[in-house]
Amino acid sequence: MSTDPERDASGPAPDGRLLTLSVGAPAAGGTFVARHEGRVVFVRGTAPGETVIARLLDDPAEKPDARFWRAEAVEVLEPGVDRVPTVWEEASAEGIGGAEWSHIALPAQRRIATEVMQELLRRAGVSSYPIEEVQVEPATHDMDGLGWRTRMRFAVDEEGHVGMRGWRSHDVHPLGANPLAARAIRDLDLGSWTAPEGVEAIDAVAPSVGPASVVLVGRDLDPATIRVPEEWGDVDVSVRTSRGLVPLRGDGMVRERVGDRLFAVSATGFWQSHRRAAELLSEAVSTALRAPRGGSAWDLYGGVGLFAAVAAEQVGRDGTVVSVEGNRRASQLAAENLQDLPQVSTGTADVTDWVRARRGGVDVVVLDPPRNGAGLELMDLLAAAVRQRIVYVSCEPSTLARDLAAIEKKGWGLTELRAFDLFPHTHHIESVAVLERV
Secondary structure, three states: OOOOOOOOOOOOOOOOOEEEEEEEEEOOOOOEEEEEOOEEEEEEOOOOOOEEEEEEOOOOOOOOOOOEEEEEEEEEEEOOOOEOOOOOHHHOOOOEOOOOOOOEOHHHHHHHHHHHHHHHHHHHOOOOOOHHHOOEEEOOOOOOOOOOEOEEEEEEOOOOEEEEEEOOOOOEEOOOOOOOEOHHHHOOOHHHOEOOOOOOEEEEEOOOEOOOEEEEEOOOOOHHHOOOOHHHOOOEEEEEEOOEEEEEEOOOEEEEEEOOEEEEEEOOOOOOOEOOHHHHHHHHHHHHHOOOOOOEEEEEOOOOOHHHHHHHHHHOOOOEEEEEEOOHHHHHHHHHHOOOOOOEEEEEOOHHHHHHOOOOOEEEEEEOOOOOOOOHHHHHHHHHHEEEEEEEEEOOHHHHHHHHHHHHOOOEEEEEEEEEEOOOOOOOOEEEEEEEEO
16 A cells, blocks of 8 residues: 655545544444544544555545545555455455455454444344354354355456456456455456456356356347357356346356255355355254244245255254245245255245235244345234244344344344354354344
């Protein structure tokens, strides 16, 4: 990081105003809190206890009454104790936005993520669980936080250069070594490839079974014009246009193994990114759910059936599991993936609408909503419908905290909360919360 020493750090610069800031506590979203003349500034690319020169991303003249500004550190004047050489140089100032903590020691990342999660729970008013016991854990055998990412979306600029977008920016930046990506994705060397005209983005997947997959995304792409590079070897290749997915090589699917079970997933469908996440979360849900033998379970936001398989094993052939998913293709794949389990049925529906329409309750529920969380209405419905236990898998601690606080008011309590660092060198946190009636 560097900047022109001749510039006045308190005055305007050609590419944005520069400020000298003393950085304090972490904030949600991967930034850190500083103050300038009484105003809060959320700074990316720094760490607690540092003094930095940061460039404002907001124009003070356009937003004179803004409650806060956002800024990016461009030079470190006094480094903090948590700073280490970055694992990904291209994620530094004016670089890609996908590794905002790449300059922070891995144990410190987990400490900082723990502080953020605890603060979000406190602010939401969660009171049924000792918040100080919430600690962010590493994934099993994840020693350096590298090579974990099995799913990546790459951006493509107008000249066909493949890279990633900057933080809060549409600019496409070079990938460099791309050290967070799984080996099969790095071996594609997409950063040195020029994409054909009309390609707007590229999805790359490194599944646990079979070859890697590449999907070229472009609304108006003509699949017949695409030539697969020889250096990609046996990689499966598809084209996604406004009309749907067209496989060029392979069937447009990837396969993922968890334990003894194989899951088919659309090449553009959802699956956990960390190479160990599906196994880790399945084990955590299995331990927490404790569905009764011969009982009933709902798997909400069920995807391709990962947690429905866990519930089905617990209730046995005499029990019932219903997996509900809003994406029709994922729901269809769940039915195929679990066809050997007659106790499981699947459905495509809006989850809240589906639960609202139920008559009668259920013993246990596992839900894994998107980042915006389950929402207050669904938590109210579950509070009334579930007899024993709710296991809430979350990828966004702020919405999880909101939903936990809401269901506490309905007579439920948080009995366990595990948080996992499944996105090393970023601020994201995955967690599994267990709720029971008080």
